Amino acid sequence: MFMIRQFQETDLEDVIALWEVCDLSRPWNNPEIDIFRKVAQKDQLFLVAIKDDELIATVMGGYDGHRGWVNYLAVHPHQQRNGVATALIQQLEKRLTALGCPKLQLLIHKDNIDVQNFYEQLGYEEVEVICFGKRLIQD
Numbered sequence: 342m343f344m345i346r347q348f349q350e351t352d353l354e355d356v357i358a359l360w361e362v363c364d365l366s367r368p369w370n371n372p373e374i375d376i377f378r379k380v381a382q383k384d385q386l387f388l389v390a391i392k393d394d395e396l397i398a399t400v401m402g403g404y405d406g407h408r409g410w411v412n413y414l415a416v417h418p419h420q421q422r423n424g425v426a427t428a429l430i431q432q433l434e435k436r437l438t439a440l441g442c443p444k445l446q447l448l449i450h451k452d453n454i455d456v457q458n459f460y461e462q463l464g465y466e467e468v469e470v471i472c473f474g475k476r477l478i479q480d
């Protein structure tokens with residue numbers, strides 16, 4: 342079995358290593374800075390899953406006052422298809438609902454069919470939008 346708890350600072354290196362293994366690291370994102378920024382939010386929406394004292398999964402949730410967001414959902418390849426991501430998303434949904442958040446959204450790469458299947462079976466639907474972005478700080 343695994344347990345879900347909030348991220349704590351001693352998880353830092355394990356989280357960064359997990360994102361590497363799960364291929365979530367991107368050259369334009371510095372994971373350490375991403376984590377420090379998130380911790381500074383103090384919103385209790387950055388969750389990790391622990392099994393046998395090992396950090397096996399993460400989800401970095403957020404709420405901007407209008408929508409909830411999911412980032413950095415990752416489950417270690419050896420621990421996938423055991424319901425860990427489902428449990429993390431359900432825990433995040435619970436916390437966001439308690440905050441009064443009316444809708445949860447996320448961005449996924451068009452080619453990531455596995456993740457599309459995962460979210461569809463949890464009741465998420467594709468939304469026809471184009472995502473625009475502008476970098477404000479170069480990490």
Ligand SMILES: CC(C)(COP(=O)(O)OP(=O)(O)OC[C@H]1O[C@@H](n2cnc3c(N)ncnc32)[C@H](O)[C@@H]1OP(=O)(O)O)[C@@H](O)C(=O)NCCC(=O)NCCS
Nearest residue numbers: 363414415416421422423424425426427449455458459462
């Ligand atoms: C996507 C991911 C988070 C799913 O984690 P997981 O813990 O394996 O997911 P669950 O066990 O909760 O899966 C629940 C259901 O989702 C669907 N699903 C999950 N992974 C799937 C896959 N690779 N292919 C097809 N369907 C999948 C299945 O219906 C599954 O139920 P089943 O195992 O009974 O068939 C995991 O594969 C992952 O970390 N991938 C790499 C990182 C990534 O792409 N993150 C998302 C960035 S947007």
